[in-house]
Amino acid sequence: MAPPFLPNCVTTRTTPTHFVRIAGLRLVTPIATILLAAFLSSCPQPRNPQAVYDHARETLRKGDPVGAASEAEKGYNEFHALSPEWSWKFTILRARVLYAQGKNEQALTMLASGPAIAPTGESAVQKLRWEGLAYTSLHRFSEAERALSAAEQLCSVNAYRVCGDVLGAEGDLEMERGHYSSAQVFFERVLTAARSSGDRFWEASALLDLSWSADEQAHFNETLDWADAARRIAVPGGYTDIAQTALGNMGWAYYKLGDPEKALAMFVEAEQQAAKLGDITDQIRWITDAGYIYMDAHDFATAERSFARSLNLSRQLNSKEDIINSLIALAFVSEQTGKLDDAKRYADEALASAQHDQNGRDAVYPELVLGRIAARLHDTSAAEKDFLQVADSPDSPVFLKWESQRSIARLYQDEGQFDLAERGYRAALNTFETARSGLRDVDSRLPFLSNAAHIYDDYIGLLIKRGKVAEALQVADFSRARTLQEGLGLLSKKSLLTPEPLNARQIASDAGGTVLYYWLGEERSYLWAVTPRRVTLFQLPSAAEIKSRVERYRTAIIEQRESTPAASEDGTALYRILVEPAKDLIGQDARVFIVPDGCLYSLNFETLRTPAAQPHYWIEDVTLSTAGSLRMLQTFHTEGNRTARNLLLFGDPVPPNEDFPQLRNANVEVTEIEQHFYPAQREIFSREHATPSAYLTSKPEQFSFIHFVAHGTASRLSPLDSAIVLSRDANQDSYKLNARQILGHRLHAELVTISSCRSAGERAYSGEGLVGLAWAFVGAGAHNVIGALWDVSDASSPQLMNELYGELKKGAAPDLALRRAKLTLLRSSGPLHKPFYWAPFQLYNGS
Secondary structure (H helix, E strand, O other): OOOOOOOOOOHHHOOHHHHHHHHHHHHHOHHHHHHHHHHHHHOOOOOOHHHHHHHHHHHHHOOOHHHHHHHHHHHHHHHOOOOHHHHHHHHHHHHHHHHHOOOHHHHHHHHHOOOOOOOOHHHHHHHHHHHHHHHHHOOOHHHHHHHHHHHHHHHHHOOOOOHHHHHHHHHHHHHHOOOHHHHHHHHHHHHHHHHHHOOHHHHHHHHHHHHHHHHHOOOHHHHHHHHHHHHHHHHHHOOHHHHHHHHHHHHHHHHHOOOHHHHHHHHHHHHHHHHHHOOHHHHHHHHHHHHHHHHHOOOHHHHHHHHHHHHHHHHHHOOHHHHHHHHHHHHHHHHHOOOHHHHHHHHHHHHHHHHHOOOHHHHHHHHHHHHHHHHHOOOHHHHHHHHHHHHHOOOOOHHHHHHHHHHHHHHHHHOOOHHHHHHHHHHHHHHHHHHHHOOOOHHHHHHHHHHHHHHHHHHHHHHHHOOOHHHHHHHHHHOOOHHHHHHHOOOOOOOOOOOOOOOHHHHHHHHOOEEEEEEOOOOOEEEEEEOOOOEEEEEEOOHHHHHHHHHHHHHHHHOOOOOOHHHHHHHHHHHHHHOHHHHHHOOOOEEEEEEOOHHHHHOOHHHOEEOOOOOEEHHHOEEEEEOOOHHHHHOOOOOOOOOOOOEEEEEEEOOOOOOOOOOOOHHHHHHHHHOOOOHHHEEEEEEOOOOHHHHHOOOHHHOOEEEEEOEEEOOOOOHHHOEEEOOOOOOOOOOEEEHHHHHOOOOOOOEEEEEOOOOOOOEEEOOOEEEOHHHHHHHOOOOEEEEEOOOOOOOOHHHHHHHHHHHHHOOOOHHHHHHHHHHHHHOOOOHHHOHHHHOOEEEEEOO
């Protein structure tokens, strides 16, 4: 018979009698001893409670709350009887998991169910900390403050490791109360402690909190910096919950910086990760934030579904902050869709909750909605009161201030008080421009103007309505090519709306042609036709109507079906809409400078079909180029520099990988171009020598002509990462010359030609136009840049470029040389006469 202690393998419960019996067995036979040893070794060893606790905590840190909950539960069942201390440690850990899942009520219940003996030491601080956090999330602020004050008292006696976390919890409480700068102080102290401890998870958490406080203070550059730093720790560290939260915080910053496309991609990814991790609180946030993007895009049905879903989840968790945010979102979408009763109901509930919590930040949003409802109901005094309260509130974020100021202006305009309306619009734009002046880098400034596009549109419409045509043009031009001009030193950063007087007729005279200046508006669009003799304004259809035709016609050209009846009709209709109003101001073979807007950045006006007796493309009548603004055109000189004629050419690189196959005719294009320059006038980098570092060290500022024959990449989400694909650098394994690098090297070239696919860019920014390689070369100082609107054909490019440089050699200006080269293809008898082959290339005027 086996000893009674063996089946349980609990050696701590053995007795001397058992040992005697074991000794007796040992005397029977050596085989028995071996069997007993084998039996003992096969029994599982007792688990270490600290190791179990640490593993469960690390599982939670890695973003697996379900796994952590299971481990913590098993640990509690196994070790709670060892001592009250271990019972409390596993109880607190289980509460922590519930909090991470947004289950704040359950977390408090768990903490209240601990052992009868109160926790001591660090466990006592931990219990108070998690109680404070749960109460904070439930907006039971007085209870949260009592718990955290008690934790702070314990920490004043003993400097426990967890005391740094108490500071973070106090920062969370300040955040939920709307005291964002106070919260930032707490989070900065936590970051210092975390870095001193060497705990990377703690450091990432502190960085994440700092991104949160920066976001609420509308410091979006800092939000991106803090969140990116958190992700750089969290992703390699496997802290998936921190990683997804940081991603979502970055998405919100990009949204407020005016980049909804990049933001939406981040929200969708973060929401999917949060759902997978069981982090319902963050899932609610990203659903709500994505809904705002749908609402801004006028996809109201999707937005409303998103907000309703977030409200449902928030009520399930009883998360007060998320409930308020969801109610505010539903109030906004209901007001915009005319459901005023629903909008008021949601706004009233949100406002009551915010006022109960004494949270001024949460209160200003529903107040703005209530003002808009009053304005729709023509209750001017109530609307004015609400708008002014939001505009003047110290709790209003800057973007809400300019929105409320715009709402005031629209209210006055609707009531016929035009002087007050003008002042309101200028106040809104001054608030916006002050915010823009604080942005540090190009990536932030590029999309930011989209936040004010509708304010500029309203203001310009009012000025035109009042007959202030010249002033409207000045305001419009103030919003154009700002980032380009600031980078070139042509314009200082403005903190106020200060459009300087423009002599538009003189600019057209100096440029040597007619300027067609477009403004596409939500309700109506405008065209200013500027000649050396006069400025004439024409009213055009809405941006949406024009956009639908532009997209259809552009697609038809790319698919080489431009001659079909439907495509021809679009091409002719666009000519009638965009050009025909001003045709009497444009002579035959005249120079025309297009200052486009919106969808017109992606349209080559040369392809428009004139409705003459014999229809033809407009390129046969005029010489076209594109300018960013009148101020950019003011610095442009058509004749350029004819004294220096030297060429820097990069082409026919060695393919870096299978994604960029060999261009069959790249070597032909290189050969065709170089023959137009004497050997002493040209520097050619081809095959393995055509590398990014070779360009950066070639002193490109010394060349009058720069040409690239290579693949190109156009990044839609990050346009400054667009690149020319060259050969690999031997030591750096790099093969992309990107737009950021191009911007960093000042040029004086008369012409830069990028014979690469989509080198004009893939994405247009409000006021800046298509941003990509061509934009970067203009920003670097090139006088003219040729870029491509769509994929370039390797079959037609060598012939077109040969014709281009032949005309340049004869002394033609770049715009005329490019037109003549295109006409050669257009008038040819083969397939290259189609606009797909000659129309992708567009000339952009620089400074």
